[in-house]
Amino acid sequence: MLEYSELKWRCRRGMLELDILLxxxxxxxxxxxxxxxxxxxNEILDYPDQVLFDLLLGNMQSSDDNVNRLIRDIQRIHQ
Amino acid sequence: MECKxxxxxxxxxxxxxxxxxxxxxxxxxxxxxxxxxxxRAALQLANADASVAVVSKVFxxxxxxxxxxxxxxxxxxxxxxxxxxxxxxxxxxGSDYLGDQDxxxxxxxxxxTAVYELEHFGVPFSRLDNGSIYQRPFGGQSxxxxxxxxxxxxxxxxxxGHAILHSLxxxxxxxxxxxxxxxxxxxxxxxxxGYILGALAFNIHNGEPVIIEAKTTLLATGGAGQLFRTTTNxxxxxxxxxxxxLRAGVPLQDMEFFQFHPxxxxxxxxxxxxxxxxxxxxxxxxxxERLMERYAPKAKDLASRDVVSRAIATEVREGxxxxxxxxxxxxxxxxxxxxxxxxxxxxxxxxxxTFVGIDPAVAPVPxxxxxxxxxxxxxxxxxxxVVMPVKDTPEEPVPGLYAAGECACVSVHGANRxxxxxxxxxxxxxxxxxxxxxxxxxxxxxxxxxxxxSLESAVNRMQRWDRKGDGEGESVSGLRDELKMVMENHCxxxxxxxxxxxxxxxxxxxxxxxxxxxxxxxxxxxxxxRVEALELENLLGVALATIxxxxxxxxxxxxxxRTDYTERDDINWMRHSLYSLDTGLDYKPxxxxxxxxxxxxxxxxxx
Numbered sequence: 116m117l118e119y120s121e122l123k124w125r126c127r128r129g130m131l132e133l134d135i136l137l138x139x140x141x142x143x144x145x146x147x148x149x150x151x152x153x154x155x156x157n158e159i160l161d162y163p164d165q166v167l168f169d170l171l172l173g174n175m176q177s178s179d180d181n182v183n184r185l186i187r188d189i190q191r192i193h194q
Numbered sequence: 195m196e197c198k199x200x201x202x203x204x205x206x207x208x209x210x211x212x213x214x215x216x217x218x219x220x221x222x223x224x225x226x227x228x229x230x231x232x233x234r235a236a237l238q239l240a241n242a243d244a245s246v247a248v249v250s251k252v253f254x255x256x257x258x259x260x261x262x263x264x265x266x267x268x269x270x271x272x273x274x275x276x277x278x279x280x281x282x283x284x285x286x287x288g289s290d291y292l293g294d295q296d297x298x299x300x301x302x303x304x305x306x307t308a309v310y311e312l313e314h315f316g317v318p319f320s321r322l323d324n325g326s327i328y329q330r331p332f333g334g335q336s337x338x339x340x341x342x343x344x345x346x347x348x349x350x351x352x353x354x355g356h357a358i359l360h361s362l363x364x365x366x367x368x369x370x371x372x373x374x375x376x377x378x379x380x381x382x383x384x385x386x387x388g389y390i391l392g393a394l395a396f397n398i399h400n401g402e403p404v405i406i407e408a409k410t411t412l413l414a415t416g417g418a419g420q421l422f423r424t425t426t427n428x429x430x431x432x433x434x435x436x437x438x439x440l441r442a443g444v445p446l447q448d449m450e451f452f453q454f455h456p457x458x459x460x461x462x463x464x465x466x467x468x469x470x471x472x473x474x475x476x477x478x479x480x481x482x483e484r485l486m487e488r489y490a491p492k493a494k495d496l497a498s499r500d501v502v503s504r505a506i507a508t509e510v511r512e513g514x515x516x517x518x519x520x521x522x523x524x525x526x527x528x529x530x531x532x533x534x535x536x537x538x539x540x541x542x543x544x545x546x547x548t549f550v551g552i553d554p555a556v557a558p559v560p561x562x563x564x565x566x567x568x569x570x571x572x573x574x575x576x577x578x579x580v581v582m583p584v585k586d587t588p589e590e591p592v593p594g595l596y597a598a599g600e601c602a603c604v605s606v607h608g609a610n611r612x613x614x615x616x617x618x619x620x621x622x623x624x625x626x627x628x629x630x631x632x633x634x635x636x637x638x639x640x641x642x643x644x645x646x647x648s649l650e651s652a653v654n655r656m657q658r659w660d661r662k663g664d665g666e667g668e669s670v671s672g673l674r675d676e677l678k679m680v681m682e683n684h685c686x687x688x689x690x691x692x693x694x695x696x697x698x699x700x701x702x703x704x705x706x707x708x709x710x711x712x713x714x715x716x717x718x719x720x721x722x723x724r725v726e727a728l729e730l731e732n733l734l735g736v737a738l739a740t741i742x743x744x745x746x747x748x749x750x751x752x753x754x755x756r757t758d759y760t761e762r763d764d765i766n767w768m769r770h771s772l773y774s775l776d777t778g779l780d781y782k783p784x785x786x787x788x789x790x791x792x793x794x795x796x797x798x799x800x801x
Contacts, residue, residue: 120717128260130428131425131463173548
């Protein structure tokens, strides 16, 4: 899994909404993330900002169940 | 980061100074920032066969342009009659007559071409049934110089910024623009005659520095919304280019003009659109009082943005704020019922649930005005050249230095930006700057040697954060949070001399304390603490410029609203502010003469 500091930088995005959700999720979960969870998190950080925004704000669903599970976990971070 | 200490810098290097053996790269043009303005300029230059480097601290398509959802103004007249002169009138009026009318004429005339160019680059603009580009109405747009509503904003659905950024990035890849992705630009480099000759940057991946030598440098680093605790801006918007310009001796212009949106989610910043109040939502204070009835008895919660913003700030200042810190008010929507909210405001409902865990159908949402757009910036002329006063000349170009987009102040937005004009600004002036750079390059064919003092100063600034202190000194993150709170409390929508004077003292105190600040991470790889320290230094320069300019301007104009000087004062204050780190405040006249048409003289800004 990538180091925390590298993931932290990859959570810097062009939209405030993504900054808040991704950074909060990383800070709360990095220590307890499994290698598989870390890989899915790293994968979604490759998505374009607009796609990530649509997934996290519920406008779109992924065809990958692992991604949808992660998105739901991130959505719950401030609830 | 470790640097060797043997000196190999060209020119006369003082051997007693620890000068690092740094790698160098040479380009015709260096663009700092990879948002829409930087990428538009880079593409124009690469297509003209100039060698172009783009430095971006994040991957280019993660620049803040991606967040611009609204669209881009151009008088295409596809939906309603329109022409560039009406667009110009609206922009001058919207600027509260502080915009430079030559630059505004240039932008409005260039707008249709800018749209058609984007279309050719692949931006999928939304269409009308007849196949021409769809245009939507936006606030502040009129037909026939203040008449009926116009429809002037071209959009690619609700993701215009995203579409523009991705199209421009792909075009730049095709044109072989060189990208330094995830590099942080530390400072501009120059020679002893004041020519700007590139920048010192480092690779965020491994901390390795590089000197990027360039005959011309364009700053396109975007706005500085991170100056305020509550902002719509992404974390990357830390005014880096403005900070670099200030340290290079260039003043910042009109920084007191910062656009706020009244209803941001408190403590988070993202917008709750006016639509929520349009559907019947209203604001309440800690006493449960419907506060807008006192501030705007007629329009109430649908009063104009600045009135609502000031009302919220006044409630909080006078102790009627909600929550344990009494630092926000509440937006009440639950009385509308779940069905109405889900049907008419589904996006707002989802945003509230996701970011604050509150379903507006059940409970009120915490609200505070949110900083949105930096109208001021690095002063430029309409060719994108950075200009500053030299002796009796108010606008002398700084050789080799250009700026475009939100970091620049050309000035087309003056005291208040109209919706749909920011994407237009970055594209028109990114292109204009590149065209001037192409001419400049034909007359400046060779690289000039960089002055050793300039390089030394930049290296010192970067290496400061490598030195392990004794564990004392305040943390960078603590100082950043304090700065943002001071700016929010003393320089946002509620401004008077007493509040601003306190704010000036507090910001200056933070600047002093920053000199002894520390970071605990001294590693080379993805050292985000070092980046954040350098970003805070940039923000501190921008904060000084903003709060000093705001205190000095004794009038209310556009976004600068003073409770002790409530009227616009065209006799004394129709002039641009300039703030320099070395010499403090100065002023220069507004360019009221357009290029080819008559001036629009100042009138009351009534809609």
